[in-house]
Amino acid sequence: MIENKINEIINSNLELNDEFITLEEAQTKFDLKRVPEGQGKIRIVRIGDYDATTCIGQHVKNTSEIGKFKIISSHYDQGVLRIRYKLQ
Numbered sequence: 001m002i003e004n005k006i007n008e009i010i011n012s013n014l015e016l017n018d019e020f021i022t023l024e025e026a027q028t029k030f031d032l033k034r035v036p037e038g039q040g041k042i043r044i045v046r047i048g049d050y051d052a053t054t055c056i057g058q059h060v061k062n063t064s065e066i067g068k069f070k071i072i073s074s075h076y077d078q079g080v081l082r083i084r085y086k087l088q
Helices: 002-010 023-029
Strands: 016-022 041-047 051-054 069-077 080-087
Touching (some): 002 069, 016 023
Antiparallel strands (some): 041 051, 069 080
16 A cells, blocks of 8 residues: 555655756756756755655655654645655
């Protein structure tokens, strides 16, 4: 089940780190359609060796701070899957 896999990853106590890269470098590695225009440097948040993504928000230092992941609902329409969840 997806919840179990996500909670397994959360419980792995992965550290989160960030770095800033140029827009040109980010364009070759990430989908930037949600990044506001006019950005010179792009912030990349890395979750251990598991994932890396662009972000402008705040983050925990370690996945152990997140709590338990629970799916509330899901909906698939016109090729788009939306999942609502909460962290306990």
